[in-house]
Amino acid sequence: MKRIALLIGNSNGLPGVKKDISNWTRFLLSDEGGQWENSEIITKMNPARRELLSLIDTLKNTYYDFCYVIFSGHGAYKKGTILEINGNDEIIHEDDLIGIARRQISVFDCCRNILIEKSIDSEIIMRMYNQGGPMRRNIRPYYEKRIMSSIEQQVRLYACSINESALDSENGGIYTKNLLDSSMHISGSFKVVGVAHEEAQALTTKEAHGLQHQQTPIASLPRCFTSQQLIISINPSGYFD
Numbered sequence: 001m002k003r004i005a006l007l008i009g010n011s012n013g014l015p016g017v018k019k020d021i022s023n024w025t026r027f028l029l030s031d032e033g034g035q036w037e038n039s040e041i042i043t044k045m046n047p048a049r050r051e052l053l054s055l056i057d058t059l060k061n062t063y064y065d066f067c068y069v070i071f072s073g074h075g076a077y078k079k080g081t082i083l084e085i086n087g088n089d090e091i092i093h094e095d096d097l098i099g100i101a102r103r104q105i106s107v108f109d110c111c112r113n114i115l116i117e118k119s120i121d122s123e124i125i126m127r128m129y130n131q132g133g134p135m136r137r138n139i140r141p142y143y144e145k146r147i148m149s150s151i152e153q154q155v156r157l158y159a160c161s162i163n164e165s166a167l168d169s170e171n172g173g174i175y176t177k178n179l180l181d182s183s184m185h186i187s188g189s190f191k192v193v194g195v196a197h198e199e200a201q202a203l204t205t206k207e208a209h210g211l212q213h214q215q216t217p218i219a220s221l222p223r224c225f226t227s228q229q230l231i232i233s234i235n236p237s238g239y240f241d
Contacts, residue, residue: 001144003066004059005036006100007043008052010073012087019172020072020109021045027180028068031236034143049090059100066147066230067101072173075110077162083110094156102152105193105230109159109173111166143234146190151228156220157197159204164215167208175217178203179232189238190231194221 007024011017021043028036044052059067074084081094097106159166159175167174178200183191201217208215222229 001065001148002063003034003036003040003144003147004062004064004100005041005068005070006055006059006097007041007068007070008047008073008083008085009043009045009071010083010085010087011045012074012084014073014168015170016168016172017072018045019170020176021070023172023176023180024070027183027233030184031137031139032184032186032233034147034234035138035140046086048088049085049092052085052092053096056096056100064101065103066144067104069097069100069104069106070109071097071107072109072176075108075112075166076115077112078115081108081110081112081158082115083108098154098156103147103150103230104153105155105157105232107157107159107176107179109166109176112158112160112162112164114163137236139234139236143231146231146234149227150230151222151224153222153224153230154220155193155222155230157193158218159215161216161218165213167211167213167215174207175200175204175215178207183233186233186235186238188235190234192226192229193232194219194226194229196232197221 005028007021009017009021025041027033028041071083076082082091084091159173171177179196182196182199197219204215204217
């Protein structure tokens with residue numbers, strides 16, 4: 001199975017973004033995350049727009065079987081989620097990142113407040129809308145077999161609902177933190193992405209409420225059998241004694 005993970009962060013004014021990217025990398029390299037190789041993980045912090053779009057085109061033309069796209073940083077909402085990718089006010093649309101692979105999980109930990117059109121350059125709007133030790137057991141084949149048994153789908157996870165803000169902290173975004181925590185707690189052989197999101201949603205909403213803030217994560221998921229849904233993590237002990 002050909003797999004790729006694209007981790008994008010805009011750390012401009014957000015101390016938790018680097019933590020998010022670090023936590024995602026650690027998760028992907030773990031047994032539970034599917035034992036990704038470092039060569040399968042691309043990290044782009046504060047990338048230039050032209051460079052990032054060129055990379056996305058290259059990835060789409062490589063025809064991967066499975067892809068993770070992670071974005072942590074600033075965002076807004078205007079006919080979709082808009083992602084500010086660096087400190088130079090350069091942006092892309094979430095749709096630019098969709099379709100890198102036929103099976104893809106995209107996570108957007110950013111604000112989604114509705115954007116007033118006059119507050120953004122009209123030219124930009126036109127563009128948008130025209131590890132283990134030596135005895136580590138090999139879980140990769142089991143992970144890949146389960147991924148490929150899922151139906152083709154484009155899963156989108158959002159840290160907040162439209163017209164809400166996503167909280168950041170020195171420990172990272174609270175949704176990302178809760179999503180990764182949920183992904184690492186697996187009662188069966190694996191955890192599907194919908195269950196992990198549902199658990200993270202409840203924790204994030206509660207945590208935000210305690211801070212007098214409204215943040216309700218939402219997801220776009222296929223209404224398929226659980227056995228056909230993409231997994232977010234796998235339980236190594238479920239395959240080895």
